[in-house]
Amino acid sequence: VQPEALKEFLHRRHLRLTAERLAVLQAFVSAKKMLTPHELHALVADANVGLTTVYRVLELLTKHRCAQPFLVEGEVRYAFCSEEHHHHFICLSCHAVAEIFDCPEPVAADLPQGQVQYHALDFYGRCSACLEGGSPC
Amino acid sequence: VQPEALKEFLHRRHLRLTAERLAVLQAFVSAKKMLTPHELHALVADANVGLTTVYRVLELLTKHRCAQPFLVEGEVRYAFCSEEHHHHFICLSCHAVAEIFDCPEPVAADLPQGQVQYHALDFYGRCSACLEGGSPC
């Protein structure tokens, strides 16, 4: 998400573009990995953004489906998400996230077909960086 | 899980069969839905089982892959899980869980194939009971 896109995103919803939101969003997007609120706060600490604001931005993004919380090994981690339907590849070692736009449209025979509203499909493993270098990302 | 199976399960791991564990497990299995620790505690309250014990049983089951925590609408909910590979159908209204053993073996083209260790596939919607009756489950 570029500054312009963010401005447009916020303006469409009658929300204000603030330095804090910009800082949080840029840190979040450029991290390209799942972050805990605490980790995200650490990334914007030098911009003097409070932890409360980090929580509020995450809530805002989640509500607008631009972020999604996951439970990874007991911790709540947020991933930045595109608006299109997609899945994820998540690195268990460094929590890097890659979006998978090629949906295999999973169909299980013993599923109550008419009742499904949506599905979540996530792949877990190790990213190439973590497989190669011993110390990851 | 029947009492005998539980006894065998615990004995194999040098763990003790207690009335509390039996009560929690039976309530958990027979609920057939995702429960918060708090909800599970309420189900065994008349058996005088403490909340701490509920947490400890859930931790034990999770460690042995007999339970799995999910993040559903901001809440941590546990589902009882078979040992075989399976997926889930989760009712968004009453949190009923159905295990899906027919795995579609999802393959996405743009996925780093060699790196995937496992995948999670979950279907969300409304169970028949909730679709029919207005007041669900």
Next chain:
DNA sequence: TTATCTGCAAAAGGTTTGCAACTGA
């Protein structure tokens, strides 16, 4: 008998809320 398990109370974390000051539009 004894290592394990339980409940209670306290501690520890993580997340949310109230509020006064600040600020983008």
Next chain:
DNA sequence: TCAGTTGCAAACCTTTTGCAGATAA
């Protein structure tokens, strides 16, 4: 100007831990 936003501190809730008493094996 003024509704929306922020940071701080306090409140809240969930989960974990320490410990003394109870108990399965």
